[in-house]
Amino acid sequence: MIHLYAAPTTNGIRAKVTLDECGLEYELHRVDMQAGEHKTPEYLTMNPMGMTPVLVDEDGPDGKQITTPQSIAIMFYLAEKVGKFIPTDPVARAAFWDPMMNATTDVGPTYGAISFIGRMAEPHDPTRDAFIGRLHENYQVWDGFLANRNFCTGDDITICDFALFGIHARTTMIIPQALEGSPNLARWATMMNERPTVQKGLNFDG
């Protein structure tokens, strides 16, 4: 059995959507982050960083249990387990890396900084606004990417779509102004939201 320890955050959503898109059976352990469940001694044995998500696969490689924090590692692990959502054709694979890294190491952390500042006891508004401006610029670039493609890296859906979708879903709820003026991104998000597996992935309430 696979166990996912997660909350409905950007990184939790991308991990859960990937599980549902892969069609794997799993048990969701919803982590109450407000109650500090990701900082308990038991949780820290799975991820000493005290962050969500974490995936535990009791039936990992060679039949051995593996524990994987890091949402990007989780997406790659699951996609490789089912042999889907990572391009194998060399041309498509070469085109995959830039958007994949952009979504996960540029857009994701920019969103993360805004979220972090928002949770501070005394948020510094100019810094938050600067990051919101940067996030808006990131999404404008993505809007250009998606003018010529159906999915994030080309014609086929990949884990990059699941990665960006988690960030986009949370942006829609918390910082919608960062998405202004991006019609291609909006079309892509609508298409993603219409997938039953994505809807299942968004559901953390069971």
Ligand SMILES: N[C@@H](CCC(=O)N[C@@H](CS)C(=O)NCC(=O)O)C(=O)O
């Ligand atoms: N690089 C990690 C980042 C994980 C992360 O930032 N998780 C957030 C929720 S989206 C978290 O657990 N934050 C709690 C904290 O920072 O204490 C990943 O991609 O999984």
